[in-house]
Amino acid sequence: MxxxxxxxxxxxxxxxxxxxxxxxxxxxxxxxxxxxxxxxxxxxxxxxxxxxxxxxxxxxxxxxxxxxxxxxxxxxxxxxxxxxxxxxxPLVPGIFELQFMKGEVNPKTKRLAELFDKMWHSGWAEDLFASRTQMARIVVMEKEIPSGVEVFPYERVSKFIDEADYLALSVCYCRHEQELLGKSCGRPKDVCLQFGPFARYVVERGFGRKITKEEAHKVLAVSEEAGLVHLSDNTQKHINFICNCCGCCCGILGGITRLHKPHSVATSHFVLEIDADTCSACGACVDRCHFGALTVNEVAEVDPDKCLGCGLCNMVCPTESLKMRRREEILEPKRNFRELMGAIMQEKGKL
Ligand code: SF4
Ligand code: SF4
Ligand code: SF4
Incomplete structure (x- = not known):
C-alpha cells in the first residue's frame, strides 16, 4: 500500500x-x-x-x-x-515542511532529517523544478522598490500582512532540518509566516503560533537585516506563506544554488542596477547575494541572468550605488493556488 x-x-x-x-x-x-x-x-x-x-x-x-x-x-x-x-x-509543500515546523529535536526528527536529506539529493528534486511555471516566487524588499514605479499589489509584502485575516509564525523547517544534520547556516529560524486557512491549520494543530500583524512586520525586518530572501507562493492572491530563506539550507532556493537550475524560482519583476561612477569597490554587496550574481573588479558588476531581484544587496551599500529597476519582460504570477497547481500539473502531464 x-x-x-x-x-x-x-x-x-x-x-x-x-x-x-x-x-x-x-x-x-x-x-x-x-x-x-x-x-x-x-x-x-x-x-x-x-x-x-x-x-x-x-x-x-x-x-x-x-x-x-x-x-x-x-x-x-x-x-x-x-x-x-x-x-x-503533497510531499512538498506539505508533508516535508510540517515534520520540522515545530522545531523538535529528538531521535525521530533526526532520523527524518536524514531520510528527507536523501530525498532532496535524489533525482526527484530535479523533477520538482522541471515545470515552466514555478511554485514559488521571490518578493522584492519593499523599501527597495524605486519611487515613481507603478507597483502591482502582489509585489507589496506588507499588503499581504495588512490584509490577512489570520497570521501564524513557525520555525523555518529547512534550517531546522539542516540543524538536525549539523549543517545549518545559523541564520534566524523563527521567520516562517503562514496566511489564511493554512495559518489556522498550523495553529490548531500546534505547528506554529498565531501572531499579530505588528509581529509579522517585525519578522520581515529581522529577516532583511539577517540577509534572508522573501519567498512566497507564485500567486497574486490568497498566498499561503511568506518564507525568509537562505541559499544554503532552503529546499526551494536549493534548486538554484545546489541543482543549478536557474528557473527553479520565479524572479521578482526587478533586477539590480549598479552606478559604476559612485561604487567604491568595497565588496560589501557580494556576500549578501545568495545567487553569486555580484562580483567586484574595478567596480561591482552584476550578472542579470543570476540576479533574482530580491533587493538584499542594496541595504549594505555605503555609497548608495545600487538600485532596483523594472525588468523589461515580466510574467505575472497565477491568480490563485488552484490555478497555479493546475498550470504545473498540465506542464508535467498530470492533467
Ligand atoms: S522555504 Fe525558506 S524560510 Fe521557508 S523553511 Fe525553507 S529556508 Fe526556511
Ligand atoms: S544581486 Fe543578488 S542580492 Fe542583489 S538583488 Fe540581485 S539577487 Fe538580490
Ligand atoms: S557595496 Fe556598493 S560600493 Fe561596495 S562594491 Fe557593492 S556597489 Fe560598490
Missing part, C-alpha cells in the same frame, strides 16, 4: 520519489492503515461525507484516522461553516 501512496503523491505537482528509501521514509510517517487511507484521499479539500461515500466507509471509522493524520502533518483539514474538509498533503 506504500507504493499506492507514492502513486497518489505523484498526482500532486511536486510528485514523489519511487525509491526504497522513500518507502522507508513513508513507513516512519504513516501507519499501514494511514497509508491505505492516504492512497485513497482526494488531493483537494473535500467534505468528509463525500470522502466516506467514495470509500464506502463510515465517518466514525474514517474521521479518527484523518484527525490523527492531520495532527501529524500528513493530511490538511479546514472547516467550511460546519463542514469538515480534508485532503492529503
Amino acid at each position: 506504500y507504493q499506492q501512496l507514492i502513486d497518489k503523491l505523484n498526482q500532486f505537482p511536486s510528485g514523489a520519489p519511487k525509491t526504497e528509501q522513500f518507502v522507508e521514509l513513508l513507513k516512519s510517517l504513516f501507519t499501514e492503515d494511514e497509508a491505505k487511507l492516504g492512497a485513497e484521499l482526494p488531493i483537494f479539500p473535500t467534505p468528509l461525507a463525500t470522502i466516506c461515500d467514495s470509500l464506502g466507509r463510515k465517518e466514525t471509522e474514517v474521521k479518527p484516522l484523518l484527525e490523527s493524520m492531520a495532527n501529524k502533518g500528513l493530511v490538511y483539514h479546514r472547516k467550511q461553516e460546519s463542514t469538515d474538509l480534508y485532503s492529503l498533503f
